[in-house]
Amino acid sequence: MLFHVRIDVHIPPDVSSEARGKLVSEEKAYSQRLQRAGKWLYLWRIVGEYSSYSIFDVESNEELHQLLSELPLFPYMAINVTPLAPHPSRIEVVSE
DSSP states (O other): EEEEEEEEOOTTTOOOHHHHHHHHHHHHHHHHHHHTTSSSSEEEOOOOOEEEEEEOOOOOHHHHHHHHHTTGGGGGEEEEEEEEEEOOOOOOOOOO
């Protein structure tokens, strides 16, 4: 199942720079593990915002929820999830 995910990060200003740095480092490592595992297919930064667009390929809604809720920055995120389905006008470029 494919999902389009928008993530907006809002770290409170009272979080120390040390704690912030640790969270950001852990976030990067976790996201890269998911990318290597083929779960987090695409990751784009939204210019001018502390936000991203991503495409996830997971087995279920529950798996996506589990992966997102384990993000180290999850407590500071607003997340919007959109399920995706193939479009009938899509030209098949690669086999699925």
